[in-house]
Amino acid sequence: MAKISVIGAGNVGxxxxxxxxxxxxxxxxLVDIVEGLPQGKALDLMQAGAIVGYDTKIKGSNDYADIVDSDxxxxTAGAARKPGMSRADLININxxxxKDVCEKIKQYAPKSIVIAVTNxxxxxxxxxxEITGFEPNRVFGMSGILDTGRFASFIADELAYSKRDVEAMVIGGHGDQMLPLPQHSSVFxxxxxxxxxxxxxxGLVERTIHGGAEIVALLKQGSAFYAPSAAIVQMVESILRDEKRILPVSAYLQGEYGQKGIYFGVPAKIGCDGIEGxxxxELTEEQEHALKESSASIRENIEDLDI
Known part of the structure; x- marks a missing residue:
């Protein structure tokens, strides 16, 4: 059986x-720096197992040593962007x-696959x-599955079809410069x-791009967590079951899509070794231009990082 560690005991974690x-x-x-928070949530979830019907062992901890030998x-740990906070401020804080989290992962779980969710x-x-020094195939981010799920949901609602029969695709940066691809999206x-x-x-593309902001505006406090957590679990399932599913994730590009040395949302084969391809x-000329703009924005932010 696998060992999975989740860093951050907020709503998403x-x-x-x-x-x-x-x-x-x-x-x-489940690890968090707030004393009692991960322990309390772990205990609550353990007790739920007796009702729902699962025997999963869940431990809450404030000690990173407990993630030792995680697969x-x-x-999910990180600050959320607050009113008046610039994007640069958020980048610096997170x-x-x-850095702190990944130094601990490098120390205690050097053979793990790392899924980043923090914005x-x-x-x-x-x-x-950069901090773990792991191979790029073992470090990737949850983005495209969430964005694709939102696009698929909006398509299904518009057509009054089951979400099960909708296949959607979104690539690019996770944010306002994401790129939904209608020609690579379909219904049955x-x-x-x-x-x-x-x-x-x-209209559906525009709503997808601003899907996260729409939820934030409605909640007033906090952001989405049901769909993000579902996206994370889909990735974990493909890894642990070696399903080799093609899933849109934030992957390290080494020449693909004309990009090198950055993370970017693209469809990838996910299996027991992480990203396996x-x-x-194929993109339109307009989409290729939008992709370059999205990657340029990410590259600029990377160049300004203090790591």
Whole structure:
């Protein structure tokens, strides 16, 4: 059985542990710096097992030593962007958190696969790679699955079809410069452009790009966690079961899509070794231009990192 550690006992981390516990992949460690928080949530989730019907062992801890020999480490720890906080401020704060977390991962779980969830995601995943020194295939970020899930959900609602029959694809940076791909999205094999008009598709694309902000605005405090946790578990499942699924993740590019040395949302084959291949999709000239703009923004932020 696998050992999975989740760093950060906030909404995303705790909900991820709940979903993982119900899947019974193995033992789980929930780590947070706040005393009592991970222990209390772990105890609550353990007791839920007697009702829901799972025997997963869950430990809450404030000590990183408890992640020792983890197969997978999921990083959800980090500050959320608050009113008046610039993007640069958020990057600086979360870079410090990410450095501390990844130094501990390098020390206690040097053979693990690392899934980064902390925002700004593509940049923080790059920090994770630099600090751990792991192979790029073992360090990647959760982004595209979440963005693709939002796009698929909006498509299904627009067409009044089951979400199970919708295949969507979103690549690029995780944020306002993400790139939903209608021509690579379909409903039961039928390409989206054959089902909806350009104006309707444009509206769905725009809503997908701002999908996270829409939830933040409604919640007033906090951000999404149900869909992000579901995306994380889909990645974990493909790794532990060696499913080799093609999933959009933030992957380290080494020439793919004309990019090198940055993390970027692309479809990748995910198996027991982490990223086992990157799929290059055919893009329109306009999409290629948008992709370059998105990558340029990520690259600028990486160059300003203090690591």
């Amino acid at each position: 705790a909900t991820t542990v709940q979903r993982l516990a119900e899947m019974e992949f193995g033992s789980i460690v 997978i480490v999921i990083i 870079t410090k958190i990410m 700004p995601l593509d940049i923080m995943t790059y920090v994770a790679l 094999g039928t390409p989206l452009p054959e089902l909806l008009g350009e104006d309707v598709i444009a 990157i799929i290059e999709l």
